[in-house]
Amino acid sequence: MYIVNTHSHVYDEAFDDDRDEVIQRAIDSGVTKLILPDIDSTSRERMFSVAQQYPQTCFPMLGVHPTSVGEGFQKELDTFFAELPQRKIVGIGEIGIDLYWDKIFLEEQIEVFTQQVIVAQERNLPIVTHVRKAFNETYKALRTVPTQEFKGIFHCFSGSKEEAFKVIDMGFHIGIGGVLTFKTSHLDEIVKAIPREKIVLETDDPYLTPVPHRGKRNEPGYVTLVAEKMAEILNCRTEEVADFTTENALKIFNLNESDF
Numbered sequence: 001m002y003i004v005n006t007h008s009h010v011y012d013e014a015f016d017d018d019r020d021e022v023i024q025r026a027i028d029s030g031v032t033k034l035i036l037p038d039i040d041s042t043s044r045e046r047m048f049s050v051a052q053q054y055p056q057t058c059f060p061m062l063g064v065h066p067t068s069v070g071e072g073f074q075k076e077l078d079t080f081f082a083e084l085p086q087r088k089i090v091g092i093g094e095i096g097i098d099l100y101w102d103k104i105f106l107e108e109q110i111e112v113f114t115q116q117v118i119v120a121q122e123r124n125l126p127i128v129t130h131v132r133k134a135f136n137e138t139y140k141a142l143r144t145v146p147t148q149e150f151k152g153i154f155h156c157f158s159g160s161k162e163e164a165f166k167v168i169d170m171g172f173h174i175g176i177g178g179v180l181t182f183k184t185s186h187l188d189e190i191v192k193a194i195p196r197e198k199i200v201l202e203t204d205d206p207y208l209t210p211v212p213h214r215g216k217r218n219e220p221g222y223v224t225l226v227a228e229k230m231a232e233i234l235n236c237r238t239e240e241v242a243d244f245t246t247e248n249a250l251k252i253f254n255l256n257e258s259d260f
């Protein structure tokens, strides 16, 4: 059984003391590929150095996270564009719109998001989208870009069933993580409603730890708990979930099955 974890911040400082063990635990449980979403220039070097250390396991992206869009947004965007031709990456992310904290930089968030979407499309790279309390704003922003063909993931999806189908209609996949294991989650209905070809697995570690580790640090290998829960919901074997989500993820990120 092999699983691609499409969203792991294993380069986060939360793993500085035991990163090697954490990655080895993931590999041992079959989670042999981790896609690393970028945040901004403050954590980027750490991400690329972890990716360089684990070239068979960790695949980095490049992107400016919406919560990193503030006063200094132009400098972040300039750095992103300067690094883009120099870095070996599998996608653009995580990018998007986040209105959870406030709406002060909404215009700037839209600007930074759209510019990154456009360049991803020019380079035929998938995008990993972070949307928090901003579905309509994100949807509208995506509708303004010149090419209306999208490839990528709406990560940690938390919207309604209708929104899930809007996302799929645009060409995106739905990223499902630890929230699926929470009692209060309605994600099970979405997982049952959407086609399997459109689902990928993720952890968003060190956050959103699945049951039964909730409250503690999340880690990339825990994506197996999400796969198990999904198998329970879909009434199939965990191996099946691993197979179809891995196939979907490999396609999105242009990774080779022979790498496993």
Ligand SMILES: [Zn+2]
Pocket: 007, 009, 037, 094, 204
């Ligand atoms: Zn993330």
